[in-house]
Amino acid sequence: xxxxxxxxxxxxxxxxxxxxxxxxxxxxxxxxxxxxxxxxxxxxxxxxxxxxxxxxxxxxxxxxxxxxxxxxxxxxxxxxxxxxxxxxxxxxxxxxxxxxxxxxxxxxxxxxxxxxxxxxxxxxxxxxxxxxxxxxxxxxxxxxxxxxxxxxxxxxxxxxxxxxxxxxxxxxxxxxxxxxxxxxxxxxxxxxxxxxxxxxxxxxxxxxxxxxxxxxxxxxxxxxxxxxxxxxxxxxxxxxxxxxxxxxxxxxxxxxxxxxxxxxxxxxxxxxxxxxxxxxxxxxxxxxxxxxxxxxxxxxxxxxxxxxxxxxxxxxxxxxxxxxxxxxxxxxxxxxxxxxxxxxxxxxxxxxxxxxxxxxxxxxxxxxxxxxxxxxxxxxxxxxxxxxxxxxxxxxxxxxxxxxxxxxxxxx
Amino acid sequence: xxxxxxxxxxxxxxxxxxxxxxxxxxxxxxxxxxxxxxxxxxxxxxxxxxxxxxxxxxxxxxxxxxxxxxxxxxxxxxxxxxxxxxxxxxxxxxxxxxxxxxxxxxxxxxxxxxxxxxxxxxxxxxxxxxxxxxxxxxxxxxxxxxxxxxxxxxxxxxxxxxxxxxxxxxxxxxxxxxxxxxxxxxxxxxxxxxxxxxxxxxxxxxxxxxxxxxxxxxxxxxxxxxxxxxxxxxxxxxxxxxxxxxxxxxxxxxxxxxxxxxxxxxxxxxxxxxxxxxxxxxxxxxxxxxxxxxxxxxxxxxxxxxxxxxxxxxxxxxxxxxxxxxxxxxxxxxxxxxxxxxxxxxxxxxxxxxxxxxxxxxxxxxxxx
Numbered sequence: 001x002x003x004x005x006x007x008x009x010x011x012x013x014x015x016x017x018x019x020x021x022x023x024x025x026x027x028x029x030x031x032x033x034x035x036x037x038x039x040x041x042x043x044x045x046x047x048x049x050x051x052x053x054x055x056x057x058x059x060x061x062x063x064x065x066x067x068x069x070x071x072x073x074x075x076x077x078x079x080x081x082x083x084x085x086x087x088x089x090x091x092x093x094x095x096x097x098x099x100x101x102x103x104x105x106x107x108x109x110x111x112x113x114x115x116x117x118x119x120x121x122x123x124x125x126x127x128x129x130x131x132x133x134x135x136x137x138x139x140x141x142x143x144x145x146x147x148x149x150x151x152x153x154x155x156x157x158x159x160x161x162x163x164x165x166x167x168x169x170x171x172x173x174x175x176x177x178x179x180x181x182x183x184x185x186x187x188x189x190x191x192x193x194x195x196x197x198x199x200x201x202x203x204x205x206x207x208x209x210x211x212x213x214x215x216x217x218x219x220x221x222x223x224x225x226x227x228x229x230x231x232x233x234x235x236x237x238x239x240x241x242x243x244x245x246x247x248x249x250x251x252x253x254x255x256x257x258x259x260x261x262x263x264x265x266x267x268x269x270x271x272x273x274x275x276x277x278x279x280x281x282x283x284x285x286x287x288x289x290x291x292x293x294x295x296x297x298x299x300x301x302x303x304x305x306x307x308x309x310x311x312x313x314x315x316x317x318x319x320x321x322x323x324x325x326x327x328x329x330x331x332x333x334x335x336x337x338x339x340x341x342x343x344x345x346x347x348x349x350x351x352x353x354x355x356x357x358x359x360x361x362x363x364x365x366x367x368x369x370x371x372x373x374x375x376x377x378x379x380x381x382x383x384x385x386x387x388x389x390x391x392x393x394x395x396x397x398x399x400x401x402x403x404x405x406x407x408x409x410x411x412x
Numbered sequence: 413x414x415x416x417x418x419x420x421x422x423x424x425x426x427x428x429x430x431x432x433x434x435x436x437x438x439x440x441x442x443x444x445x446x447x448x449x450x451x452x453x454x455x456x457x458x459x460x461x462x463x464x465x466x467x468x469x470x471x472x473x474x475x476x477x478x479x480x481x482x483x484x485x486x487x488x489x490x491x492x493x494x495x496x497x498x499x500x501x502x503x504x505x506x507x508x509x510x511x512x513x514x515x516x517x518x519x520x521x522x523x524x525x526x527x528x529x530x531x532x533x534x535x536x537x538x539x540x541x542x543x544x545x546x547x548x549x550x551x552x553x554x555x556x557x558x559x560x561x562x563x564x565x566x567x568x569x570x571x572x573x574x575x576x577x578x579x580x581x582x583x584x585x586x587x588x589x590x591x592x593x594x595x596x597x598x599x600x601x602x603x604x605x606x607x608x609x610x611x612x613x614x615x616x617x618x619x620x621x622x623x624x625x626x627x628x629x630x631x632x633x634x635x636x637x638x639x640x641x642x643x644x645x646x647x648x649x650x651x652x653x654x655x656x657x658x659x660x661x662x663x664x665x666x667x668x669x670x671x672x673x674x675x676x677x678x679x680x681x682x683x684x685x686x687x688x689x690x691x692x693x694x695x696x697x698x699x700x701x702x703x704x705x706x707x708x709x710x711x712x713x714x715x716x717x718x719x720x721x722x723x724x725x726x727x728x729x730x731x732x733x734x735x736x737x738x739x740x741x742x743x744x745x746x747x748x749x750x751x752x753x754x755x756x757x758x759x760x761x762x763x764x765x766x767x768x769x770x771x772x773x774x775x776x777x778x779x780x781x
Binding site: 085086088089124125127128129132136139148149151152153160163165170173333362363367383 | 474475477481504508509510513515516517533534546700701703728731734736737738739741743744
């Protein structure tokens with residue numbers, strides 16, 4: 001039995017995340033017992049709206065990473081496979097279907113399991129897997145499902161009035177669905193307040209990432225893959241804002257004192273794609289050779305939150321998400337994004353994770369790798385599932401990493 | 413008569429290139445069932461479906477990862493090999509992650525002069541239909557800019573008429589499979605449907621009318637094998653259905669994007685043309701992307717009605733998410749009807765065929781007992 005797979009952290013603030021996470025899951029259980037409505041959600045469901053309507057959000061993808069980090073995924077995945085979900089299906093979805101449909105055969109669930117849901121919410125615009133997964137859950141659990149849609153906008157930001165209006169109408173449909181489920185009337189003021197807090201958090205996150213450009217790098221991905229958690233799941237809350245203020249202060253202090261992740265920084269890496277949650281220590285491995293993973297492609301705050309677009313908070317959310325895109329929407333944008341990061345973060349090499357069961361992340365990785373190599377930037381591609389540790393061979397991965405490190409050290 | 417369709421399918425690149433040369437019109441490549449081809453047709457252009465090939469990929473593997481949808485990879489491999497060089501552009505719909513990504517890849521790697529993205533909504537609602545109709549106005553405008561010609565309402569209505577006629581004729585063709593013995597085989601019916609995606613619809617309609625006249629007196633009937641229903645994600649040629657029929661099966665009903673899903677459900681010819689198109693392409697295609705499994709199961713039931721089906725074969729292209737998630741339910745529903753199920757995880761290779769043959773033969777034998 002693996003006792004810990006989590007990465008060694010450099011920052012004190014990051015060490016607070018596991019407690020925040022545990023308390024969040026305990027709170028969701030508590031809420032459920034008190035009769036609060038619980039929504040099982042996919043990522044990117046705007047938690048600020050749920051929070052403003054007193055709905056408890058449980059984000060299943062996060063729970064999947066918790067299971068994976070405890071190396072319990074294979075047990076849950078196998079249970080999911082047994083009820084018919086192929087190994088090609090997203091590791092997160094497979095293990096949660098296993099959790100739901102074959103609980104007797106699956107391992108004991110972390111944190112005492114999930115709070116029982118009253119309804120399900122899925123966003124349609126990220127990946128196909130979420131749609132299929134939530135639809136299947138809605139059927140087997142016999143619970144209402146609401147799909148939250150938005151345009152894809154492959155060219156990124158758009159000034160299309162039709163796109164903004166559609167997004168606004170979809171957000172209002174979500175609100176109506178929640179009003180029907182909870183019997184609570186939506187109050188725009190509550191949402192406005194939460195959005196203001198959430199925007200402050202995003203701005204701090206952006207500043208944190210700007211500071212990570214420093215040499216030596218004050219905070220690596222080993223910390224950041226954990227430190228993004230409050231922003232993703234506690235957005236719009238005071239504790240989230242406090243956490244990031246503290247994080248920012250610690251990073252500033254480290255920079256002032258010249259403290260880096262490694263004492264003598266020899267090379268800087270970028271991690272592109274989803275990490276392998278069952279072996280986050282892999283990110284620390286390069287530190288023994290004077291390397292640091294200074295920035296990541298996924299879960300990265302790239303820009304400040306766009307300025308307020310409208311007094312009405314729903315319309316504001318719609319306009320912000322249509323007129324601004326803070327993540328790349330096509331391969332062309334992804335290439336620009338990784339090349340910019342390489343330059344700005346003074347990256348010597350890029351590790352690309354290839355997670356085949358996540359089509360969204362997977363589809364671009366080969367072209368990204370090619371684009372980097374074509375420009376003389378060394379890369380290492382590692383193909384393993386992000387959650388299912390049966391696809392992972394630590395020895396093999398480390399041998400390849402050793403060779404990559406050698407290649408990088410020979411250049412410096 | 414069937415050869416007329418087969419010939420056009422086998423020589424699809426030459427057919428499209430010849431049309432282009434004769435008419436001076438533009439040819440656009442499309443993916444998936446949810447691109448309203450009528451608008452392209454009304455613009456005086458020829459829409460053709462991008463298809464893959466059962467051959468080794470040689471160009472695509474430096475651009476796309478190994479374990480990705482083999483169909484999409486094969487399509488792109490064909491494009492990189494220059495097989496689609498006659499295309500003037502691509503129309504990419506908002507369907508699955510891989511097809512969505514084609515928008516950027518077509519721009520980046522194929523340097524296509526015209527690449528348009530159609531925002532197909534993912535939630536089925538009147539809000540979705542209205543937005544889709546608005547997006548189709550954008551699509552129409554973009555085609556007008558590209559061609560330099562206006563698309564009149566009259567032209568749109570005419571195209572809707574031509575396409576609806578094609579759908580009605582194809583439905584008649586499909587009925588021929590249900591007869592006992594079938595007047596055409598499943599693989600022949602699929603040849604006819606796929607050829608419709610590759611050539612001018614007016615000509616296809618003319619051929620279909622001739623076929624329907626001819627078939628009543630057909631003397632070389634395809635035979636009367638074990639009657640099979642096929643549910644598939646992507647079967648972009650007729651090889652698989654031919655294999656089933658070589659093994660003693662007869663495909664008499666299907667639920668496939670390169671089959672019934674392409675043409676079932678007509679466009680309302682009254683009211684606003686773009687709104688009617690939005691309604692048909694969003695609401696009437698029983699694709700698992702819509703996440704309405706009940707609707708899809710009802711569609712499958714409708715396809716199987718009076719077809720006296722004895723077994724079901726499910727063929728899912730590897731890594732095709734929308735289909736993979738509905739597979740357990742589909743299997744369960746088929747089995748609850750007393751229909752045994754054979755499942756395949758599809759690749760786009762020649763070698764898989766021989767492995768499949770043994771499984772299909774055993775399945776048919778089991779059904780015959």
